[in-house]
Amino acid sequence: MNGGPSGFNNAPITRTFVVACFLFTILFGIQGRSNKLGLSYQDILKKLQLWKLIVSVFAFSSTPELIFGAYLLYYFRVFERQIGSNKYSVFVLFSIIVSSLLQLFGQAFLNDPTLNVLTSGPYGLIFSSFVPFYFDIPVSTRFRVSSLTFSDKSFIYLAGLQLLLSSWKRSLIPGLCGILAGSLYRINVLRVRRLKFPEFIASFFSRLSLPSVGGPAPLARNAPPFTARQVEGNYRAPMSSAAQEPSEDSIATLVSMGFDRNSARQALVHARNDINAATNILLESQSH
Incomplete structure (x- = not known):
């Protein structure tokens, strides 16, 4: 970890x-x-x-x-x-x-x-x-x-x-x-x-910080938690084979949080490679 x-x-x-x-x-x-x-x-x-x-x-x-x-x-x-x-x-x-x-x-x-x-x-x-x-x-x-x-x-x-x-x-x-x-x-x-801050306050720190070198694309900010119906919809949504396979960086991020690699990959597939949404899916599955 x-x-x-x-x-x-x-x-x-x-x-x-x-x-x-x-x-x-x-x-x-x-x-x-x-x-x-x-x-x-x-x-x-x-x-x-x-x-x-x-x-x-x-x-x-x-x-x-x-x-x-x-x-x-x-x-x-x-x-x-x-x-x-x-x-x-x-x-x-x-x-x-x-x-x-x-x-x-x-x-x-x-x-x-x-x-x-x-x-x-x-x-x-x-x-x-x-x-x-x-x-x-x-x-x-x-x-x-x-x-x-x-x-x-x-x-x-x-x-x-x-x-x-x-x-x-x-x-x-x-x-x-x-x-x-x-x-x-x-x-x-x-x-x-x-609670949330106005977006310009949160983004101020992004502009203030030194830029990162390399790494994955920025995460979608504050993705709303998936409901059970939304998750089910993601399972059934037709996606291309290219969109289904998540990146190794995204999988590594979820694995570093302690999630199983296979579960992390499947969650990313269902969340269409959105790490925040995939995290919500994994946390919801653990709470049931």
């Missing part, structure tokens, strides 16, 4: 976020201010240093955290490919806002001097992404090491655990707040999963 074809093809939001994390972390690291960038109840609500709200989202406190965090963000680009950049933008914004508010409330409630400044970085987005990762990405392979059984998802969980405990309580609180934010998104609180 590697999140699909290499690079940031069809994932402009993720690409922008990862590049911003590298730039902010390096910039403030050179200035020696990395340890002072985390969210602080006193700084935000009492001293009104609102710039920290933005900086704390992108700048990691240390190089090891940047490495593990960037790796997880890069892997989780699979969700942007799955739901489209527009809806993924809503997920990103919701995760960041909700997790940041929870962190500030947690600091005020706990009143612990050791938590005056939490660790910085996009912990809210990263750990929100573990919620759909747990529920929506199936295990494709399992293997044993001595008496222990691992799956292809184990390495992602281990990287997340390393990041979660990197600064002990200072990183544990942001991580737990991110998981809670992801859970709220999943249960569709305030119907957030139906």
Whole structure:
């Protein structure tokens, strides 16, 4: 499981976020201010240093955290490919806002001097992404090491655990707040999963990001979920032999999400090589 074809093809939001994390972390690291960038109840609500709200989202406190965090963000680009950049933008914004508010409330409630400044970085987005990762990405392979059984998802969980405990309580609180934010998104609180940005906002990130080299054609954005009747209609729709056979890149994208290769190919055939629609078909088949 590697999140699909290499690079940031069809994932402009993720690409922008990862590049911003590298730039902010390096910039403030050179200035020696990395340890002072985390969210602080006193700084935000009492001293009104609102710039920290933005900086704390992108700048990691240390190089090891940047490495593990960037790796997880890069892997989780699979969700942007799955739901489209527009809806993924809503997920990103919701995760960041909700997790940041929870962190500030947690600091005020706990009143612990050791938590005056939490660790910085996009912990809210990263750990929100573990919620759909747990529920929506199936295990494709399992293997044993001595008496222990691992799956292809184990390495992602281990990287997340390393990041979660990197600064002990200072990183544990942001991580737990991110998981809670992801859970709220999943249960569709305030119907957030139906929200979409105007197209020009989502496409702004595509223009802002560096262009990808090669890779498959862009995904159809925000393809509506197929109903049972639409799926059945796709099964029976006459198609030419050339249109029936999906590309290897499209199959690889679905296989990287954890779906069986043969099922992925058949879903692409029925969805006429639309990856978003094929993903909906596969997810619906698993839920029945």
